[in-house]
Amino acid sequence: MTLTTFRWLALWPMLLLVFPSFAQEGAKIGFVNLDRILRDAVPAQRAQKRIEAEFSKRDQELQRMAESIKKLQESLERNAMTMPDSERSKRERELAEASREFQRKQREFREDLNARRNEELAGILERANRAVKQIAEAEKFDIIFQEAVYVSPRIDITDKVIKALDDGKPADSKPAK
Incomplete structure (x- = not known):
């Protein structure tokens, strides 16, 4: 028996004890789709346009x-x-230099664009996290998941987060302690 198998066998009884009690207590679970927030929320769309x-x-x-x-x-x-050889060599050098310059400018452009996009996303994500926390506290959620294979629309709070971001409430309020 491998060490990993042994660990799983030792862990199973604890999992069986913890999760049924978690479910019996009526834990409230929620889900939020971050990709949809970054695509559909008005602040995210404004940031993309900027x-x-x-x-x-x-x-x-x-x-x-x-x-x-x-x-x-x-x-x-x-x-x-x-073309004479000298002229052809000159043009080949010009082409190579222009290509190098283009690649340099293109690389700088991508780096600047990514840095700017990350800057904008950081602000939106911060506001979205505050909105999620406010909704979770107001509606007494025990846990909010961000990724899942399947999610029932019943527990999806993405629309509420998008509405909160669009209304601008989480941006102005301080995070709850």
Whole structure:
């Protein structure tokens, strides 16, 4: 018998004692879908629009750069056979330099975008957690799960959290102690 099997066998009697009593006491269980909150809540949608507006100019610049590099490459491929070697080498260097610059700017863009998105998400998650806590305390939930394979709509409080975020109440109130 392995050590893991032995541990499970030793743990079973305790689990059987704990969980039935938990259920008999009428534990109130809830569930919240964080992905839906981040997709459907008005503050999350506003944050996404702010991020898009903030980064759209840089994104367009990157698209123009990519198009320019594509044209350079097509021109080089089309005219490579008729160009003198020195001219072809010069164009290949220009293309390589432009590609490196594009990759650098694209990497910086992604890093900045991810940092900004994480900053916005942190604020929304903080507000969502406060809303969950307030709802849990007000409705006397014993436990709120965030992930599950299956959830009955009866215990899903996601809509209540989204409504609280949309109303702006949790953002203004202090967390309960």
